Amino acid sequence: MAKELVRVLVTGAAGQIGYALVPMIARGVMLGSDQPVILHMLDIPPAAEALNGVKMELVDAAFPLLKGVVATTDVVEACTGVNVAVMVGGFPRKEGMERKDVMSKNVSIYKSQASALEQHAAPNCKVLVVANPANTNALILKEFAPSIPAKNITCLTRLDHNRALGQISERLNVQVSDVKNAIIWGNHSSTQYPDVNHASVKTPSGEKPVRELVKDDGWLNGEFITTVQQRGAAIIKARKLSSALSAASAACDHIRDWVLGTPEGTWVSMGVYSDGSYNVPSGLIYSFPVTCHNGDWKIVQGLAIDEFSRKKLDLTGAELSEEKELAYSCLS
Numbered sequence: 001m002a003k004e005l006v007r008v009l010v011t012g013a014a015g016q017i018g019y020a021l022v023p024m025i026a027r028g029v030m031l032g033s034d035q036p037v038i039l040h041m042l043d044i045p046p047a048a049e050a051l052n053g054v055k056m057e058l059v060d061a062a063f064p065l066l067k068g069v070v071a072t073t074d075v076v077e078a079c080t081g082v083n084v085a086v087m088v089g090g091f092p093r094k095e096g097m098e099r100k101d102v103m104s105k106n107v108s109i110y111k112s113q114a115s116a117l118e119q120h121a122a123p124n125c126k127v128l129v130v131a132n133p134a135n136t137n138a139l140i141l142k143e144f145a146p147s148i149p150a151k152n153i154t155c156l157t158r159l160d161h162n163r164a165l166g167q168i169s170e171r172l173n174v175q176v177s178d179v180k181n182a183i184i185w186g187n188h189s190s191t192q193y194p195d196v197n198h199a200s201v202k203t204p205s206g207e208k209p210v211r212e213l214v215k216d217d218g219w220l221n222g223e224f225i226t227t228v229q230q231r232g233a234a235i236i237k238a239r240k241l242s243s244a245l246s247a248a249s250a251a252c253d254h255i256r257d258w259v260l261g262t263p264e265g266t267w268v269s270m271g272v273y274s275d276g277s278y279n280v281p282s283g284l285i286y287s288f289p290v291t292c293h294n295g296d297w298k299i300v301q302g303l304a305i306d307e308f309s310r311k312k313l314d315l316t317g318a319e320l321s322e323e324k325e326l327a328y329s330c331l332s
């Protein structure tokens, strides 16, 4: 029997992540190759013509799974009936800008879009915030959409997670698909903590810890961490634009695993509403290792946190608490 249609909202759909993301969704990369979708694309009036161009291209691509396209600058029309909302719309960071510089522009967008989602999205809509500052935008969205369950509001740190897997794969000259269970803790910012203390690699003689294979704690505790933390800035420097294809691909990974489940024995990183696990302050959107089953995520519990890691978890948590305060001061 054919699956029920799923409506997927992409805000900022005329932007560069949007342009990479919508064909992935229409091809089944996000929700599966048997899942028909209707795309809802939102952008602002100055981008209306470009948005219509994206719609024309979607028609021209003749995607078999794509059953309809709503391209609009009206937030209510965009949010109506959506089952999945990928919030990409906002101002991107440019070369030389700190993430905090984009805060005031973006949190007010997330406050107003929170109410549109709350009132018009389908019940149980899953929300992924991509636009920066991603964790804090997601928190603002959550706070101003109190009837959406907190577990339905997440932010993207899967790109950082994938970057960590990519760095390990390059260092060990192994397939990236054989590396698993890295963790991104905290903020999608340069204070995030990419942790490989529990990560492993599939080898012909079984799964081996990353630390045992790399045999260089200096690199793992130093350059590896800063490379992942600074990767977004490095891409901006190289492209003069922020990452787009990898961000779009990570957004698909995030939603796919959330909806369809994580493979047995594997966790992924998601920015989720903290409940005090690992002594992270509650009430923040903080990136944790999670497993997903039946459409719900669960924080992986019981991982050992050494002193080095503890400091890094606390540092990125402190930054998120500061961002929360700053966000509220921008909104007042």
Ligand code: NAD
Binding pocket: 011, 012, 013, 014, 015, 016, 017, 018, 042, 043, 044, 047, 088, 089, 090, 091, 092, 093, 109, 129, 130, 131, 132, 133, 134, 156, 157, 159, 160, 188, 242, 243, 244, 247
């Ligand atoms: P972009 O400027 O190319 O596109 C952003 C789009 O959002 C534009 O088309 C713009 O018109 C639209 N927009 C602005 N205000 C809007 C509003 N109120 N409603 C709807 N649309 C609106 O930027 P991009 O490169 O696509 O990046 C988008 C966001 O994603 C940025 O904030 C960027 O920093 C962030 N980002 C996050 C990650 C992550 O891993 N979390 C990775 C890369 C980029």
Ligand code: LMR
Binding pocket: 093, 099, 132, 159, 231, 232, 233, 235, 242, 243
């Ligand atoms: C990224 O990680 O590539 C983006 O979030 C860009 C940025 O602002 O760092």
